[in-house]
Amino acid sequence: xxxxxxxxxxxxxxxxxxxxxxxxxxxxxxxxxxxxxxxxxxxxxxxxxxxxxxxxxxxxxxxxxxxxxxxxxxxxxxxxxxxxxxxxxxxxxxxxxxxxxxxxxxxxxxxxxxxxxxxxxxxxxxxxxxxxxxxxxxxxxxxxxxxxxxxxxxxxxxxxxxxxxxxxxxxxxxxxxxxxxxxxxxxxxxxxxxxxxxxxxxxxxxxxxxxxxxxxxxxxxxxxxxxxxxxxxxxxxxxxxxxxxxxxxxxxxxxxxxxxxxxxxxxxxxxxxxxxxxxxxxxxxxxxxxxxxxxxxxxxxxxxxxxxxxxxxxxxxxxxxxxxxxxxxxxxxxxxxxxxxxxx
Amino acid sequence: xxxxxxxxxxxxxxxxxxxxxxxxxxxxxxxxxxxxxxxxxxxxxxxxxxxxxxxxxxxxxxxxxxxxxxxxxxxxxxxxxxxxxxxxxxxxxxxxxxxxxxxxxxxxxxxxxxxxxxxxxxxxxxxxxxxxxxxxxxxxxxxxxxxxxxxxxxxxxxxxxxxxxxxxxxxxxxxxxxxxxxxxxxxxxxxxxxxxxxxxxxxxxxxxxxxxxxxxxxxxxxxxxxxxxxxx
Numbered sequence: 001x002x003x004x005x006x007x008x009x010x011x012x013x014x015x016x017x018x019x020x021x022x023x024x025x026x027x028x029x030x031x032x033x034x035x036x037x038x039x040x041x042x043x044x045x046x047x048x049x050x051x052x053x054x055x056x057x058x059x060x061x062x063x064x065x066x067x068x069x070x071x072x073x074x075x076x077x078x079x080x081x082x083x084x085x086x087x088x089x090x091x092x093x094x095x096x097x098x099x100x101x102x103x104x105x106x107x108x109x110x111x112x113x114x115x116x117x118x119x120x121x122x123x124x125x126x127x128x129x130x131x132x133x134x135x136x137x138x139x140x141x142x143x144x145x146x147x148x149x150x151x152x153x154x155x156x157x158x159x160x161x162x163x164x165x166x167x168x169x170x171x172x173x174x175x176x177x178x179x180x181x182x183x184x185x186x187x188x189x190x191x192x193x194x195x196x197x198x199x200x201x202x203x204x205x206x207x208x209x210x211x212x213x214x215x216x217x218x219x220x221x222x223x224x225x226x227x228x229x230x231x232x233x234x235x236x237x238x239x240x241x242x243x244x245x246x247x248x249x250x251x252x253x254x255x256x257x258x259x260x261x262x263x264x265x266x267x268x269x270x271x272x273x274x275x276x277x278x279x280x281x282x283x284x285x286x287x288x289x290x291x292x293x294x295x296x297x298x299x300x301x302x303x304x305x306x307x308x309x310x311x312x313x314x315x316x317x318x319x320x321x322x323x324x325x326x327x328x329x330x331x332x333x334x335x336x337x338x339x340x341x342x343x344x
Numbered sequence: 345x346x347x348x349x350x351x352x353x354x355x356x357x358x359x360x361x362x363x364x365x366x367x368x369x370x371x372x373x374x375x376x377x378x379x380x381x382x383x384x385x386x387x388x389x390x391x392x393x394x395x396x397x398x399x400x401x402x403x404x405x406x407x408x409x410x411x412x413x414x415x416x417x418x419x420x421x422x423x424x425x426x427x428x429x430x431x432x433x434x435x436x437x438x439x440x441x442x443x444x445x446x447x448x449x450x451x452x453x454x455x456x457x458x459x460x461x462x463x464x465x466x467x468x469x470x471x472x473x474x475x476x477x478x479x480x481x482x483x484x485x486x487x488x489x490x491x492x493x494x495x496x497x498x499x500x501x502x503x504x505x506x507x508x509x510x511x512x513x514x515x516x517x518x519x520x521x522x523x524x525x526x527x528x529x530x531x532x533x534x535x536x537x538x539x540x541x542x543x544x545x546x547x548x549x550x551x552x553x554x555x556x557x558x559x560x561x562x563x564x565x566x567x568x569x570x571x572x573x574x575x576x
Binding site: 165196198199200203216339 | 428432450452539540543544546547550556557558559560564565566567568
C-alpha cells in the first residue's frame with residue numbers, strides 16, 4: 001500500500017517541479033522528468049506501483065502540460081507519441097527492475113544454499129573423520145590391548161587425544177564464526193605490546209608447533225596496538241596453526257612485526273610449499289582448504305575467522321608467496337594515537 | 345587410601361565429566377566427593393570440609409559464581425573453575441568472586457593436575473613466623489629476604505615496581521593473577537583501569553628475565569585475564 005502512495009506522491013512531485021519549468025521548456029522535455037520519477041519508483045518498489053506511476057505520469061503530463069492544458073484532449077499528434085513513449089519506458093523499466101531484483105535474490109539464495117551445503121559437507125567431513133578415528137582407536141585399545149605393543153598403544157592414545165582436540169577446535173571455530181558474524185561482538189580494545197600478543201599466541205600453539213622452529217623478529221620501535229587482545233591472539237594462533245599444518249616438520253616459522261606508513265604490520269612467514277597460485281584470495285573463503293584430498297583436517301574456517309577479526313579492527317589480512325619459497329600472511333592494523341604514558 | 349590424602353569436591357552437573365575427574369584424581373592419590381547442583385555443592389562444602397573445590401560454572405539450579413561467593417564467606421578453601429575457551433569475562437568474574445584459578449575445557453590431565461597441585465600447595469598451613477625465604481624455578485631465583493633476583497646465577501636489577509609485580513606473582517606461583525590484582529599490588533587501587541601501565545612494566549620485566557621476551561618461559565600471558573608465573 002505504501003508503495004502506491006509513494007508512486008502517487010512522486011507523480012505529484014514531478015508535476016510540481018514541471019510547473020515552473022513549463023515556462024521555459026517544451027512539453028516533450030517535461031516528459032523526461034516523469035521518466036525519472038518512474039525510474040525511481042521502479043528501482044525501489046515492485047512492478048505494480050511502477051506501472052501505476054507510469055500511467056499517472058502520462059495522465060498528469062497530458063492534463064497539465066499538453067495543450068490545450070487542463071484537459072485530457074491532445075491536439076498535436078507529436079504529444080501522442082511522447083505520451084506513448086513515456087508509458088512504454090515506464091513498463092519496460094519496471095519490468096527490467098523487477099527481473100534484476102529477482103535475479104539478485106536468486107543469486108543470494110543460491111549463495112546461501114551453497115554456503116549451507118559446504119557447511120554440511122565440511123561438518124560431516126571435519127567432525128565425522130576425527131570421530132571415526134576416535135571410536136576406532138578407543139575400540140582397538142579396549143578389545144585388542146593384549147595384542148598391541150606398548151608403542152602401538154601409545155600411538156593410539158596420542159591419536160585419540162589429537163583427534164578429540166580437533167573436534168573441539170572445529171566446534172569452537174564454528175561458534176566463533178557464528179559469533180563474529182552475528183554483529184553482536186563488541187571489541188574490548190586495550191593497549192598491548194605486540195610482543196605480548198605474539199608470545200601468548202606462540203605459547204598457545206606450542207603443541208601444534210612442537211615439530212617446527214619458531215622465531216620472532218619484532219621491531220623494538222613498534223607502537224602499542226589498540227586491539228581486542230583475545231581476538232588478535234586468536235588470529236595469530238590460527239595463522240601459526242595453519243603454518244604448522246601445511247609446512248613440513250623441522251622448517252622455520254617466523255613472526256615479524258614492523259612499522260609501515262600508517263599501519264602496524266604483523267606477518268607469519270613459513271618455509272612450506274607456499275599457496276596454490278591464484279588461491280591467495282580464495283583461501284580466506286569459508287570452508288576453503290588447500291589440497292582437498294590431503295590428509296589435512298580442520299574446520300576450513302580458520303582464515304575466514306582471521307579476516308573477520310582483521311576487518312572488525314579496521315585492518316586487513318592478505319596472503320602471498322614469498323620470493324624465496326613459502327607463504328607469508330600479513331596482518332595490517334591502523335596506527336592509533338598513543339595512550340597516556342606509563343607512570344614512573 | 346589414607347585420610348591425609350587431600351579431599352577434592354567436584355561440582356559438575358555432567359556425570360561423565362564427574363567420573364573422568366574422579367578417575368584422574370583418585371589415581372593420583374586424592375579422595376573425591378561429588379556434587380551435581382549448587383545446593384548440593386554448598387552443603388557438601390559445609391559438611392565435608394574439602395581441601396579443594398573444582399567447580400563448573402554452569403549448574404542446573406544456579407550460578408556457579410554464587411557457589412564461589414557463598415563458599416568464600418566462610419572458607420578459604422582453594423577453588424578451581426572449569427571454563428570454556430573464549431569466555432575470558434566469565435573467568436575474570438569467577439576469579440573476582442574468589443576462585444583461585446581456572447582450567448580451560450577440554451583440559452589435558454597434566455595441566456589439571458599442575459593447577460591442582462599449585463592450589464593445594466598455596467593452601468598448605470604455614471607456620472606464621474616462617475615466610476618463605478626464597479623462590480626458585482628453573483634458572484630464576486628470588487631471595488625474598490634480601491630482595492635479590494638472580495638468573496643463571498647472575499644478579500639482575502629490578503625497579504621497585506617490577507619487584508613488586510614479581511613478588512605478587514610469586515605469592516601465587518603456578519596460578520593466574522588477574523590484571524586488577526597486579527595493578528592494585530603495584531600502584532594501589534587508583535590505577536585499576538590502566539591495564540597498559542601493567543603491560544608495559546610486564547614487558548620490562550620480561551626483557552630482564554626472559555631469554556626471548558616474545559617467547560616467554562617464566563612469565564606467561566593469559567590474554568584477557570592476567571599473568572601466570574610458572575612454578576615447576
